[in-house]
Amino acid sequence: MQPKNIRIKDIAAMAGVSEGTVDRVLHKRGKVSETAAKRVRQVLDEINYKPNLIARTLGTNRNYRIAALMPDQKLDPYWKQSFEGISAGESQLAQLGIHFTIEHSFFDPHKKESFQEAALKVFHSRPDAVLVAPLFYYASIPFFKELSEAQIPFILVNTYIQEVKALSFIGQDLFKSGRLAAELITKGQPSNASYAIVHIDEDLTNSVHLKEKERGFREFCQINLNASIHSFVLGTPQSSTFRDQLTKVLKTPELSGIFVSTSKAYLVAPTIKHENAAVRIVGYDLIKQNLECLQNGTIDFLINQNPMRQAKLGIQTLANYLLFKKNTPPLHLFPLEIITSQNVSTYLSHEGNLSGIIV
Amino acid sequence: MQPKNIRIKDIAAMAGVSEGTVDRVLHKRGKVSETAAKRVRQVLDEINYKPNLIARTLGTNRNYRIAALMPDQKLDPYWKQSFEGISAGESQLAQLGIHFTIEHSFFDPHKKESFQEAALKVFHSRPDAVLVAPLFYYASIPFFKELSEAQIPFILVNTYIQEVKALSFIGQDLFKSGRLAAELITKGQPSNASYAIVHIDEDLTNSVHLKEKERGFREFCQINLNASIHSFVLGTPQSSTFRDQLTKVLKTPELSGIFVSTSKAYLVAPTIKHENAAVRIVGYDLIKQNLECLQNGTIDFLINQNPMRQAKLGIQTLANYLLFKKNTPPLHLFPLEIITSQNVSTYLSHEGNLSGIIV
DNA sequence: GCGTAATGTGTGTGCGCACACACATTCTCA
């Protein structure tokens, strides 16, 4: 078994130098004569050296601190799932004997100031890395600038911000997401149908997020059929006018489908189906209330953004980077998972099974 | 940072014994006096000891041999993806410094004897563990009996065989798969529609596999609507009668959808759509030809079985078991992934991104 | 009561790597 598993020791022997010199060449530290460096590099090339990463972590007994700057998990079930993903990543690493300290910072997803305040605190705590869902575009730019200058690596989840040099973005292609919603909602429907896009409890002007989905939805409809699309922005479900606004949506002539751009489809689905059972409804995410609607047939399709796995992957990616210096693709786009009443159970059980050491 | 990261050394100190004694208690080896054992166990309970798994692998420098008994990857693109999954698992482990030797054994998925022969060879090579796709029910039972008796752990992929004591089964719920296909194919269709189930190039009598899918499909249709279902078994696409058989399928009155039970939908989709564009087609798997059909609209939905990830997980699960003695749920059912023209690209790129050390 | 066997228990080594340290050699300038 000589071919596999070549150690630094072997390389040193092959190059006729000491282990220390090989180490210096590998890590570009200390001084090495050009002669020795050349010999080592040559051997390195020849054998295609792959360090034993498992051994590498042993010695470095640093306790890395990762800051997680996310919307408050108590305010939204979607962000609760993100939180659980972070915890899952944390405990997976703990199992491996890697003890990351994760410092959670929460903000209110509706309040820009809340984000800014939390971001400031995160920055001052000087973590080794940051995982963040930058819901507020303009508020986050200076934060990322600071992080970059301080050489603190960070990963973006959920919301893509192109301008900053994040280690990676983990999320979905929202434009494609909108197109997919359109495909699902229009398939097999009459050609003279019309559709509604409904945004619930969101400030649309600030949300590039939802606009992208809408753009995708409209583009698909425009290219593939000539349906008429109407978009609506509904206020908070607590407001007295919520019901009236919804009635207005339902008055759309030839209405055949409603696309709810957030995870809040459950707020409108039962009412809509009650008034007009033929309307197809597409929404987002596997949160409890949506699952019920899926089961009782009031929601037809959900597109799963899988916040849990996104967050978990964020932690894992940071671990790979900090521990192994392993780089990652700058864009990690998640699959657009289509959930229906018939496959939802398979998704729910699958997640629970991913608890191996090596996964 | 005392609470985390408690070593055997610490436990030994706390229990007032030597590291060796703690080791003996942990691994139930050697002789330990009841007094000492009790003290150690007490400390162990108190602190909830979690061994550093990463350190554990360091010393044990065994080279495990895993036999992979799968259909020949050259005969079918589906099995090619399985093969790639195994390779992916292998190289991920190699990156970690764990060098598993994977011994591939291929068989012809249409020939029982081929399986039996390969299985015999696998058994005689006495691997440390086996990953197998037991396509042939009766032929595989004695093989698993032998493995069990020889205490060789094995994992089943793709085809579930309840009777044997496999470490785990990794695959999909085929009954649910059939139900899902029915949901996708019937949604929004007229109530008097009829549907065809098409099995291509398979010996249906031997295939519990396909019968389960058909059963699920029929059950969904029966409960949710009163559509008429017709099933067809088509021979090999090379046969002269293939075209005639297909024409017969298309003559089904009020035909609104065709469910192809294997990954071979691409063999019939273009012809069908050419004859009758309104027929909706549902098939399986992201193989090249199917992808083309999805893009040009001749296939409407694919259900992804993700053979690649199944196989990769199989290897990873065996690694977890052999290295860490980490047990695994006996049933690992994969999500039934729905693929359409609009989300297919997101699935394809996602797989390529899962190459981290810790994933 | 002695020798031997059985039963406990502690210590030492190595896994592959990172990193600190010690040492050897050459260079530089007074």
Next chain:
DNA sequence: TGAGAATGTGTGTGCGCACACACATTACGC
């Protein structure tokens, strides 16, 4: 030319665990 800096290079230690080995203690038979 010699002191001291600068530049190379080799050795040693520890990470946490598994496992081999050495050693201490007790039990048992004669």
